[in-house]
Amino acid sequence: MSQRSCGTNYLSWALDYLGMDERLCAYLTTPYREITVELPLLRKNGIVVFKGYRVQHNHARGPFKGGIRYHPEMNLAHAHALAELMTWKTALVNIPFGGAKGGITCDPAALDEVEREMLTKLYTRRMANLFGPESDIPAPDMGTGPQEMAWIYDAYSGYTSGHHPGVVTGKPLQLGGSIGRIEATGRGVSLVTKWAAEALNMSFPDVTVAIQGFGNVGVHTARYLKQVGCRIIAVSDVDGALYNQAGLDIEAVRKTCEEKKISVNQALDYGDSIKQDELLALDVAILIPAAIGDAIHEDNAPKVKARLIVEAANMPITHEGERILTSNGITIIPDIMANAGGVTVSYLEWIQNRSGLIWNLEEVEKKTDHILYQAWCALCRRRQNELSYRQAAYLIAVERVAQSSALRGYI
Ligand SMILES: NC(=O)C1=CN([C@@H]2O[C@H](COP(=O)(O)OP(=O)(O)OC[C@H]3O[C@@H](n4cnc5c(N)ncnc54)[C@H](OP(=O)(O)O)[C@@H]3O)[C@@H](O)[C@H]2O)C=CC1
Ligand SMILES: O=C(O)CCC(=O)C(=O)O
Numbered sequence: 001m002s003q004r005s006c007g008t009n010y011l012s013w014a015l016d017y018l019g020m021d022e023r024l025c026a027y028l029t030t031p032y033r034e035i036t037v038e039l040p041l042l043r044k045n046g047i048v049v050f051k052g053y054r055v056q057h058n059h060a061r062g063p064f065k066g067g068i069r070y071h072p073e074m075n076l077a078h079a080h081a082l083a084e085l086m087t088w089k090t091a092l093v094n095i096p097f098g099g100a101k102g103g104i105t106c107d108p109a110a111l112d113e114v115e116r117e118m119l120t121k122l123y124t125r126r127m128a129n130l131f132g133p134e135s136d137i138p139a140p141d142m143g144t145g146p147q148e149m150a151w152i153y154d155a156y157s158g159y160t161s162g163h164h165p166g167v168v169t170g171k172p173l174q175l176g177g178s179i180g181r182i183e184a185t186g187r188g189v190s191l192v193t194k195w196a197a198e199a200l201n202m203s204f205p206d207v208t209v210a211i212q213g214f215g216n217v218g219v220h221t222a223r224y225l226k227q228v229g230c231r232i233i234a235v236s237d238v239d240g241a242l243y244n245q246a247g248l249d250i251e252a253v254r255k256t257c258e259e260k261k262i263s264v265n266q267a268l269d270y271g272d273s274i275k276q277d278e279l280l281a282l283d284v285a286i287l288i289p290a291a292i293g294d295a296i297h298e299d300n301a302p303k304v305k306a307r308l309i310v311e312a313a314n315m316p317i318t319h320e321g322e323r324i325l326t327s328n329g330i331t332i333i334p335d336i337m338a339n340a341g342g343v344t345v346s347y348l349e350w351i352q353n354r355s356g357l358i359w360n361l362e363e364v365e366k367k368t369d370h371i372l373y374q375a376w377c378a379l380c381r382r383r384q385n386e387l388s389y390r391q392a393a394y395l396i397a398v399e400r401v402a403q404s405s406a407l408r409g410y411i
Contacts, residue, residue, distance in 0.1 A: 067141025186220025188341015213291030
């Protein structure tokens with residue numbers, strides 16, 4: 001995340017376009033609060049001190065909201081950039097939250113389950129005075145999932161001596177999680193991909209797709225797109241990529257990787273092993289980065305052949321990468337629209353926790369589709385075929401946050 005350390009360039013552009021006071025930029029880019037904590041964990045060979053972060057970016061529209069990332073490269077600057085992105089994402093889909101992000105610098109795969117539980121609960125206790133169903137609500141991001149959210153819920157409940165399931169979303173169903181949250185981000189990506197492909201008059205679903213990342217978001221994006229009839233010809237993880245021009249059997253690849261504990265490029269019964277960068281350069285209709293930030297940059301962007309890129313990951317394209325792709329006529333659907341299905345179902349989980357209601361899958365999907373489709377239509381109206389999707393998304397989001405901030409008397 002070196003080149004696109006935050007959305008500031010897009011924000012400056014939006015403020016300028018909207019004719020808003022440039023001083024707003026300082027307010028809208030300065031986080032409300034940034035916290036770094038030390039997390040001493042007793043491991044087999046002694047104490048190891050990890051670092052944890054939470055950046056609360058803006059809460060003009062509601063409680064801070066955003067995921068918890070466990071990754072070796074996580075740091076305060078990443079948390080800041082990702083927290084700011086959450087502010088625009090929640091505003092774009094018009095749900096009553098602000099933006100936050102947090103995490104721990106660690107390789108979760110190198111920790112055993114007991115260590116992950118201890119570390120997660122220690123992190124939560126350090127952050128417990130910030131977290132709360134009305135103040136700051138974490139959720140899963142890279143390297144975390146329902147189990148970590150259950151530990152956060154438990155540690156927070158211990159801190160407050162009460163049961164507050166609405167303090168965190170993405171929990172297991174047994175602890176008040178919402179049906180559909182695990183698949184929500186990938187399902188949302190697949191819906192937005194369909195709408196974008198149709199807007200471009202592509203022959204959807206008769207298209208080829210390559211997906212970088214085969215974790216929560218990548219797997220479910222692949223599953224849903226395959227279900228509607230797209231041909232997923234390549235997927236990748238941190239070790240490499242798997243390619244099959246005839247289309248991959250996503251369920252079989254997933255099951256094999258899980259059962260044999262192997263990387264996707266080792267599932268050779270289903271395709272051929274190729275390199276990460278080769279996946280990005282494949283001759284596909286749609287490319288979906290669903291892994292890390294800055295995956296597409298000035299060096300590999302010129303090789304991209306896809307007509308449409310849907311940003312399932314947060315910030316997967318650097319500014320220079322975007323300039324090259326755009327000048328090559330490639331359409332980009334920005335992260336804050338493409339992957340907003342996750343936070344949307346988190347919002348529905350939070351409502352269910354606060355109201356005591358439990359909705360079924362049909363209800364959750366119907367409400368999600370409505371929220372996402374409203375946002376998509378607003379985006380299309382705003383760009384009027386003149387602006388990029390990202391520009392239009394920033395205009396809508398910044399305007400909403402600025403309006404709420406002004407009404408509260410912040411600016
Ligand atoms: N989870 C959610 O609900 C949401 C996630 N997102 C974003 O989606 C993206 C993916 O998140 P999620 O699926 O949850 O994360 P996961 O941890 O579940 O999966 C991440 C995937 O990316 C791969 N990966 C990690 N590092 C690299 C690398 N250097 N090069 C290539 N691939 C890599 C991982 O491979 P391996 O397994 O081998 O490590 C894994 O396949 C992130 O950008 C996240 O911020 C956005 C909105 C919501
Ligand atoms: O579900 C949520 O609350 C936030 C998910 C997230 O971190 C993201 O959308 O980037």
